[in-house]
Amino acid sequence: MAYSEKLIDHYENPRNVGSMDKNELSVGTGLVGAPACGDVMKLQIKVTPEGIIEDAKFKTFGCGSAIASSSLITEWVKGKSLDEAGSIKNSQIAEELALPPVKVHCSILAEDAIKAAISDYKSKNGAADAAE
Amino acid sequence: MQRVRKRVTLPDKRVSEEALNMNELKAKPIYLDYQATTPTDPRVVEAMLPYFTEKFGNPHSRNHSFGWEAEDAVEVARAQVAKIIGASAKEIIFTSGATESNNLALKGVMKFYGKKKPHLITVVTEHKCVLDSARHLEQEGYKVTYLGVKENGLIDLEELKAAITDETALVSVMGVNNEIGVIQPLKEIGTICRERKVFFHTDCAQAVGKIDLDVEDMNIDLMSISGHKIYGPKGIGALFVRRRPRVRVIAQITGGGQERGMRSGTLPTPLIVGLGKACDILSNEMAEENARIAELRDYTLQRFRDRLADIYLNGDEKERVCGNLNVSFAYVEGESLLMDIKNIAVSSGSACTSASLEPSYVLRALGVDEELAHTSLRIGIGRYTTKEELDTAVDAICTAVERLREMSPLWEMAQEGIDLKSIEWAEH
Numbered sequence: 001m002a003y004s005e006k007l008i009d010h011y012e013n014p015r016n017v018g019s020m021d022k023n024e025l026s027v028g029t030g031l032v033g034a035p036a037c038g039d040v041m042k043l044q045i046k047v048t049p050e051g052i053i054e055d056a057k058f059k060t061f062g063c064g065s066a067i068a069s070s071s072l073i074t075e076w077v078k079g080k081s082l083d084e085a086g087s088i089k090n091s092q093i094a095e096e097l098a099l100p101p102v103k104v105h106c107s108i109l110a111e112d113a114i115k116a117a118i119s120d121y122k123s124k125n126g127a128a129d130a131a132e
Numbered sequence: 133m134q135r136v137r138k139r140v141t142l143p144d145k146r147v148s149e150e151a152l153n154m155n156e157l158k159a160k161p162i163y164l165d166y167q168a169t170t171p172t173d174p175r176v177v178e179a180m181l182p183y184f185t186e187k188f189g190n191p192h193s194r195n196h197s198f199g200w201e202a203e204d205a206v207e208v209a210r211a212q213v214a215k216i217i218g219a220s221a222k223e224i225i226f227t228s229g230a231t232e233s234n235n236l237a238l239k240g241v242m243k244f245y246g247k248k249k250p251h252l253i254t255v256v257t258e259h260k261c262v263l264d265s266a267r268h269l270e271q272e273g274y275k276v277t278y279l280g281v282k283e284n285g286l287i288d289l290e291e292l293k294a295a296i297t298d299e300t301a302l303v304s305v306m307g308v309n310n311e312i313g314v315i316q317p318l319k320e321i322g323t324i325c326r327e328r329k330v331f332f333h334t335d336c337a338q339a340v341g342k343i344d345l346d347v348e349d350m351n352i353d354l355m356s357i358s359g360h361k362i363y364g365p366k367g368i369g370a371l372f373v374r375r376r377p378r379v380r381v382i383a384q385i386t387g388g389g390q391e392r393g394m395r396s397g398t399l400p401t402p403l404i405v406g407l408g409k410a411c412d413i414l415s416n417e418m419a420e421e422n423a424r425i426a427e428l429r430d431y432t433l434q435r436f437r438d439r440l441a442d443i444y445l446n447g448d449e450k451e452r453v454c455g456n457l458n459v460s461f462a463y464v465e466g467e468s469l470l471m472d473i474k475n476i477a478v479s480s481g482s483a484c485t486s487a488s489l490e491p492s493y494v495l496r497a498l499g500v501d502e503e504l505a506h507t508s509l510r511i512g513i514g515r516y517t518t519k520e521e522l523d524t525a526v527d528a529i530c531t532a533v534e535r536l537r538e539m540s541p542l543w544e545m546a547q548e549g550i551d552l553k554s555i556e557w558a559e560h
Contacts, residue, residue, distance in 0.1 A: 003471075011471060017539050034557030035503030035542055038465055038491065042541035059541040063467040067539065 003064065004098035010068035015075050018057040020044045028121025030113040039066045039106065043113035045077060045085070047121055053077050053085055058113075065103035069093050069110040077114060086118050162521045165477045166455050166514030167310050167338060172406065173363040173515070179409040180365065183402040191399050192390060202401045209408025216411040217336075217355060218346035219372050225391045226404055229369035230337035231261040232384075233356035234304075236371055236395065237333040238265040240381025241302045241354070242274055245331075249301035251275045253330075255287055255316075256497045258306050262335055266304075275299070284448035285314035285498050293324055302331045307339030307355075311494040311510060312447030313456025315343055322351030331379055337361050337369075341414040342422065342453040347372060353379050359403065363515060364410030368403035371395075425513050426454035428522060432511065433457055435526045440533055442546070446495055446508060457511040458495075460504040461529075463543035464536040469509060472532035476525045479510040503542075503552070 003011075019042075022029045026047050033040040039062030046055040056074035060067045072093055077085040093099075093107035163171075183205060191206045193199025211221040227233045242252055254266050256278045266276045277295045279287050287305060296303070303325050305316050318334060325332035332351060337358035339345060347355060352372070359368040373379050373394065387396030414421075436443055442462040461469065466480035491505035500508075509529070513522070537543040542552060 011468070014539065019544060031541065032558060035506070035552060036501075036557070038467075038503075038506040040541055040557070042544075059539055059544055061463060061540040061542045062465050064471040066465075067468055 003100075007065065007068045007097040007099070010071040010097070011064040014058075014067055014071040016055075016057050016071065016078075017059065019059060020046055020055070020057055025124055026121075028117040028119075028124065030116025030118075030120060032112045032116055033062070033109050035061065038062060039109060041066065041070050041109050041113040043070060043074065043110075043117045045114075045117045045121060047082065051081055053080055053082070062106065062109075063103070065097070065099055065106040066109060068097055069099070069106045070113065072096060073110045073114055082118050082121070085114055088114060160475075162476045162525055164511050164513065164517065164521070164525055165479050166512035166517075167313070167361070167510060168479060168512065169360045169366065170363045170514055171516065172360075172365055173410060173413060175413060176364055176406045176409045180402040180406040183405050187401070189401070191401055192388070205401055206399055206404050209404045209411075212408035212412045212415070213357065213370050214372075216340060216345070216415050217352075217357070217372060218348050219355075220375070222392075223347075223372050223375050225371045225373055225394050226399055226407075227369045227371055227395055228367055229360070230259075230335060230356045230358035231369075232395075233358075233369050233371035234259070234261045234335050235265050236381060236384050237354045237356060238262065238302065238304060239269065239384055240394070241331055241333070241379065242269050243382040244380045245301040246274055249299050251277070251297055251299040252302050252304065253277045253279065253292065253295050253300060254304040255279045255281065255306070257281050257285065257309055257311075257494045258304070259310055259335055259337070262304055262306070279305075281497055283499050284451070285309060285312050285446075285494075286316060286448060286451060287321075289317065289320055289324065292321065296324070296328045296330055300328070300330045302333055304333040304335070307334050307336040307345070308342060308453050309447065309494065310338050311492060312458045312498070313338070313453045314447040315339070315451045315453060317451075318345075318352065319350045325353075326351040338453065340411075341418055342455065347374070353377075354381075357407075359407040359410060362410045362414060365403050365406040368400060368407045370407065421515060422454045425515075425517070428513050428517060428519060429454055429457055431519070432513070432522050432526060433459075435523075436530070439526075439530045444500075444504060446498065446500060455513040457513070458508055459511065460500065460508040461533045462504060462507055463540045463546060464533050465506050466508055468536055469507075469529070469532055472536065473525075473528045476528055478512070478525075480508070 020027045028045045030043045042059045044057045045053045048054050056077050058070040058074050060070045090107040090111040093110055094104050099107055187201050189198030189202035191202040210224045213224050214221045270276050279291055281287055305321055307318055308315050322332050331353040333354035334352055335356045340357050341362045353374045355372040357370040360366040381394055383394050385396050390396050444460040446458040470480050491502055495505040
């Protein structure tokens with residue numbers, strides 16, 4: 001399969017690989033996918049009191065496209081508000097990385113992962129934040 | 133720890149020619165996919181060449197020396213092929229490859245005997261061309277039993293015995309599995325089939341040249357053979373069809389009635405000469421070659437085990453051909469692993485590389501967990517593989533596995549002692 005240069009770059013030099021303490025209040029964690037399906041993404045965001053994502057980390061079990069999609073989305077969400085990050089669409093990821101059709105599900109997983117991380121953060125930080 | 137991996141940049145003009153050559157050598161891909169195909173042995177090519185040019189005759193031309201010369205060459209090759217499986221030359225039918233041989237064996241036998249005996253038995257881990265032929269027969273109203281396999285990839289002989297009925301015409305069990313390299317108990321299967329007066333076909337595309345085969349001793353009635361898996365050319369294969377007791381097949385390709393009416397079409401003399409020569413080489417060198425390859429295989433597996441935790445060999449470790457290693461590297465998805473080691477040609481058991489996104493049906497049939505099936509590589513060692521190549525490959529694969537595990541949430545959870553099975557995953 002021929003992959004785009006951007007995809008290969010994110011696969012070979014993934015940005016923001018790592019983990020944060022999931023028990024910390026300012027950290028939201030999203031874990032999506034399933035090992036049996038061949039891909040699992042863990043995406044974490046660290047959020048300032050003002051509701052801005054100051055840091056993002058990921059770990060991914062999956063094909064090169066899944067790794068690249070998660071690496072890309074961690075780059076994109078940094079500095080964004082939760083609402084802005086939550087409105088990233090999988091199609092934007094698929095377009096940026098020129099994912100082949102059979103790999104579009106990887107971008108969907110990345111979108112699910114950021115949404116799950118945001119909702120985890122909101123539920124940990126109660127109604128006040130959730131209602132912002 | 134993250135490794136920063138730099139792109140390979142082409143040396144600029146100031147770099148000496150020597151260094152350039154060094155770089156090219158370094159980047160030379162390593163072929164470890166001998167179950168997919170093999171390079172044609174130069175001795176085979178040499179034997180074939182005259183039959184493209186000066187000895188170009190049609191082996192079916194009965195009226196001139198050009199035809200006789202080609203026919204003689206075909207008959208020499210037929211005998212060479214027969215010899216390696218203990219058959220007589222008259223029992224060898226040339227085809228375009230093992231896929232055609234398997235089609236002819238299954239469809240040909242079932243269609244000849246099907247009125248009285250419409251039942252076929254085969255195995256879930258067979259090659260796609262056997263399974264697909266069986267599916268087509270099913271659609272036409274034939275009955276097919278698909279035997280399962282044990283955890284080691286081998287069939288249960290008691291299950292086979294129980295599956296045979298008075299309506300069974302044919303049992304088709306492959307000699308060696310293409311993905312996991314396990315060797316089925318052909319002699320025992322042959323004995324059971326002969327006792328019950330059922331024909332026994334075996335797809336030996338991956339077995340010829342790897343294990344000793346004797347159609348008499350093993351009571352095999354039909355056997356499929358491939359050229360390009362044994363250092364012969366692509367586009368040629370053979371089907372052994374027993375003469376005593378006689379096995380009849382309905383031709384699937386009709387025309388001039390060549391190959392005793394079982395397979396029409398002008399025989400491709402150069403390819404046949406090549407297949408014959410490939411078999412001839414194996415007759416002389418097989419034992420020595422396989423001992424060398426088995427040693428390399430064991431060495432490679434040991435090196436993986438020394439360096440990496442949580443790796444699993446798929447398929448029986450003992451009942452296995454010399455050149456096959458199918459290994460699951462837990463917590464690392466196979467396709468991403470392939471992407472990392474792009475200079476090494478191996479095959480992934482995770483069919484994520486194809487459009488299906490499904491892990492290998494063979495591994496699943498063994499009961500390998502789906503998550504582990506996604507993490508497997510097939511490493512094929514063959515005639516031209518060197519220890520140095522394997523050292524390079526092992527190092528590259530291990531480094532890639534370590535890098536990807538650092539990136540894997542599953543590896544992290546496993547290190548924290550979390551049981552991955554206790555998590556409710558959202559299957560998608």
